[in-house]
């Protein structure tokens with residue numbers, strides 16, 4: 001195992017009706033004027049926003065509101081949020097929604113105290129030195145942004161999707177009420193589940209040896225997702241299954257399952273170009289990319305893929321032919337994604353083969369190579385995308 005530090009300062013408040021306590025937690029974490037940041041309507045429709053404002057009113061905390069965050073959140077709304085926070089002397093941002101909403105809130109949080117253009121952080125031209133505190137009321141189990149220091153934003157001009165990260169962006173508190181996720185359409189639930197599993201796989205495929213504890217934690221999260229996802233798709237009101245998925249989503253990405261080991265993240269890098277270009281859901285893009293990536297790289301460590309096949313997908317180990325076991329595991333992963341309603345190839349995602357050169361170009365790899373479990377060159381990315389074009393179950 002490699003040396004590591006683990007920093008996860010977020011206070012998590014989990015369970016039924018917990019959103020009614022958000023005023024109390026804003027106060028506890030020092031907020032005296034709040035920006036409530038929310039999405040395109042689900043939090044209004046469900047009455048959640050009213051409960052959040054009532055909770056702030058009960059603590060006499062003034063607030064301003066900015067809604068309209070779209071999935072794959074845009075830079076344009078972040079500029080608006082920065083202006084509003086400065087004008088209104090906001091000192092705390094409360095995100096009410098999913099990963100897009102949280103990431104937009106984080107962009108605003110980093111931008112308010114910064115003299116330059118907040119996009120500098122996403123282009124890696126500047127490092128975040130200061131940020132307003134962020135709290136979240138989560139409405140979808142997916143991105144893990146409620147416990148992460150990351151933020152992913154799309155620049156409207158050119159639809160460039162880029163990420164920024166800092167421990168300063170880790171939420172001060174996150175309110176996780178699984179019942180809030182019961183209004184999610186099945187497709188969004190499945191997209192979220194795919195993202196959660198992908199966050200684990202990005203960590204599971206490692207070149208670090210002797211990492212039994214994190215291997216086993218990863219497998220526990222994956223087995224939970226395999227059991228619970230079909231249950232919530234069948235019965236969206238299954239609170240207990242929703243609860244297991246919600247906590248799985250947080251632990252999949254606050255890095256507790258990934259410490260002390262090298263990680264990959266190339267499937268995420270490739271997917272961000274798909275959701276940047278086509279504005280598709282991140283989880284749907286991952287369902288297309290990740291098994292295709294696995295097919296491209298599995299020979300790098302056949303035994304690790306065979307381990308996944310046996311421990312996660314219940315395959316029988318073929319000791320004469322471990323490669324067959326490894327491939328069976330990948331095939332079961334794709335079949336699972338298909339069964340929960342995810343696209344598994346370009347056509348189902350709405351992607352076009354002729355866009356592959358554009359996707360590679362936007363990835364910006366040039367003649368170089370990526371980091372990760374297997375370092376990828378442009379030709380590898382092309383092959384992964386070609387694997388994805390005609391994938392079948």
Ligand code: NZQ
Nearest residue numbers: 039040041042071098099100139142143145148150183184
């Ligand atoms: O905007 P509203 O009306 O709320 O609708 C949303 C949106 O259409 C809807 N929704 C959310 N909660 C709902 C609901 N509908 C009904 N009932 C509810 N309870 O779901 C749709 C998707 O929401 P979004 O916030 O986009 O989903 P998600 O949490 O999957 O976030 C995706 C974004 O997170 C980024 C992705 O790239 C993508 O942009 N990621 C962020 C990460 C991070 N910050 O650490 C890591 C991830 O790997 C990921 O890249």
Ligand code: ZN
Nearest residue numbers: 143195198199
């Ligand atoms: Zn993700």
